[in-house]
Amino acid sequence: MKQHEKLNYVEFAAKDLAATKAFFEAVFGWQFTDFGPEYTAFSDQGLDGGFYLADKHSASEQGSALLVFYSADIHATLAKVTGNGGTVVKPLFEFPGGCRFHFTEPSGNEFAVWSESR
Template identity: 65%
Template sequence: MTEHEKLNYVEFPSSDLQSTKLFFEKAFGWSFIDYGPEYTAFSGQGLDGGFFKANLYSSTSNGAALLIFFSSNLENTLLKVTDAGGRIVKPIFSFPGGRRFHFTEPSGNEFAVWSGVGA
């Protein structure tokens, strides 16, 4: 159910929609619906969203917000990300409350994955 005044959707640029889709399909099991040649959407991933064709990317180095996945097995998720073609930009590190790593997908968008203490 869509909630009033709550975050509902996120959009990212992608210079190569096909590579971006293949990465998320392989690493996280996502599925996509294409809306023409320059937009693809995903749903059921905690926050629905899409990727639009653009020669831009979302990165914390240029001030973009960072979307963070949760994992109950951080090392296993890191292997899935690299096996799918993701590039680790910050290896696993500890922070108060857990551990995490940052990665980029084939179009350069930066994401992170975290796991709680003891997970």
């Protein structure tokens, strides 16, 4: 349900839409709706959004926002990420309240996954 003045949608650049879609489908079970050859959208993932064709990417070291997934089994999620073309850019580390790792998907966008315990 849309809520007044709440975050509703997020968009990312993607240099390889097909590889990005395949990655998120395999790792997180996402489904996509294509809107022409240069845009694809996802929904029902906590925040709806899309990927548009561009030769850019989001990285926290460049000041981009970092979207963080939650995992009840961080090791299983880590294995799915690396087994499906993701690259770990910050290995699993602990922080107060849990642990997390950062990864990039095939188009280079950085995300993170966190869990309460290792």
